[in-house]
Amino acid sequence: MNRRTVALLLLLMPVTLNTRAFAQTENAQVSRIAQMRPVHEASGWFRSHENEFRRIQMEMLRIPAPPFGEGKRAEWLRDRFTQLGLQEVEIDKVGNVTGLRRGQDPKAKLLAITAHIDTVFPPDTPVNPRLEGSRILGPGASDNAAGVMGLYAVAAALQKFPVNHTAGILFVGNVGEEGEGDLRGIRHLFTDSKWASRIGPTLVVDGSGTDTVVTQALGSRRFEVTVRGPGGHSWSDYGLPNPIVILSRAVAQFSSTPVPADPRTSINVGVIQGGTSVNSIPDAAAMRVDIRSASMQEIDRLEKALRDAVADAVRVHQAVRSRRPVISYEVKEIGERPAAELKSDARILAVIRSVDTLLSLPSEPRRASTDANIPISMGREAISIGAGGSGGGAHSLNEWFDTSGRDLGLKRIYLTTLTLTGVTE
Numbered sequence: 001m002n003r004r005t006v007a008l009l010l011l012l013m014p015v016t017l018n019t020r021a022f023a024q025t026e027n028a029q030v031s032r033i034a035q036m037r038p039v040h041e042a043s044g045w046f047r048s049h050e051n052e053f054r055r056i057q058m059e060m061l062r063i064p065a066p067p068f069g070e071g072k073r074a075e076w077l078r079d080r081f082t083q084l085g086l087q088e089v090e091i092d093k094v095g096n097v098t099g100l101r102r103g104q105d106p107k108a109k110l111l112a113i114t115a116h117i118d119t120v121f122p123p124d125t126p127v128n129p130r131l132e133g134s135r136i137l138g139p140g141a142s143d144n145a146a147g148v149m150g151l152y153a154v155a156a157a158l159q160k161f162p163v164n165h166t167a168g169i170l171f172v173g174n175v176g177e178e179g180e181g182d183l184r185g186i187r188h189l190f191t192d193s194k195w196a197s198r199i200g201p202t203l204v205v206d207g208s209g210t211d212t213v214v215t216q217a218l219g220s221r222r223f224e225v226t227v228r229g230p231g232g233h234s235w236s237d238y239g240l241p242n243p244i245v246i247l248s249r250a251v252a253q254f255s256s257t258p259v260p261a262d263p264r265t266s267i268n269v270g271v272i273q274g275g276t277s278v279n280s281i282p283d284a285a286a287m288r289v290d291i292r293s294a295s296m297q298e299i300d301r302l303e304k305a306l307r308d309a310v311a312d313a314v315r316v317h318q319a320v321r322s323r324r325p326v327i328s329y330e331v332k333e334i335g336e337r338p339a340a341e342l343k344s345d346a347r348i349l350a351v352i353r354s355v356d357t358l359l360s361l362p363s364e365p366r367r368a369s370t371d372a373n374i375p376i377s378m379g380r381e382a383i384s385i386g387a388g389g390s391g392g393g394a395h396s397l398n399e400w401f402d403t404s405g406r407d408l409g410l411k412r413i414y415l416t417t418l419t420l421t422g423v424t425e
Contacts, residue, residue, distance in 0.1 A: 096193070247287055347381065
């Protein structure tokens, strides 16, 4: 069957193509693109230039990028984007770095390929990356220096081995993915940036590996709970309300709340603080709580359980004390990531499956909390994948990234990018 016949049949098909026919179409497109000479050359280049990628990754790791302190690394990436020939390169008002590679059709929706540039580590964390064989060791080596290098390598390959693509590609180094950043960079990109209405599918590159595809957004909601009292001396003022005791009651009650295995759900008290000395009644105590679930209904239920636990702890204290209560408390939301799922017939999912079939990668769908949460929750097509190689020790000072096999991950990102943008001969 020639191409003209295939095109005619596709036009005559109903708009709601079945999944199998859709997958066959994507398989053919991926196979065609993989056979193009520039793609062959780029694949070899990924392998032969690993030393250069390693050097650049080490250079980036030496630039701290704590939550809300990503500025220096953003400037570094802006300069890199400029060197790679991207256009409209800039740092936006929240700190995202963006650069555009224009396509042949200026009206076509852009493909956004993005990786977060921030790390989970506070500003005073020592940053001294080192190389041991093929391993890069240091805070953020895998999460997410590996992802940023995925962006860099694809942009560099497109500069060195040009191909004609219909849709433009927006490269984004975004901020605020970790911790209390609350996905502020990707939220801005899809709501308030000049690119918001121009983006079509989104490819998020996060961490290492080639064995998963994040298609389901894990929801979370985070809170800071603060209890305040008058404070005083442990002996002479004994009997005054102790915020740490009240908070402890709340933790005990909340931690006993039933949590389902399906949908998978978790609760965690990750930080608790307060007081100045062992013989002082503190005037305040605070804790930070993380609630996660595949179901927003479960998150709502557990939020109510948390608020009830704090209110009950305060009530119990007031009931057993004869003195006039002088207690105040606050349950403040400090972050939320929406839960959502990519539609099973999304084209971006068909494309990554076809790429993985071609590369013989046995990847599995996965639920996780990534930058993809935002576009998926908005009904847009988005997935999150790794940048190849392997990694471990995420969010610890012993984090590492092994560059062995990175080229396969880069080829995966590259082929996915080219297929989604519509490459012509």
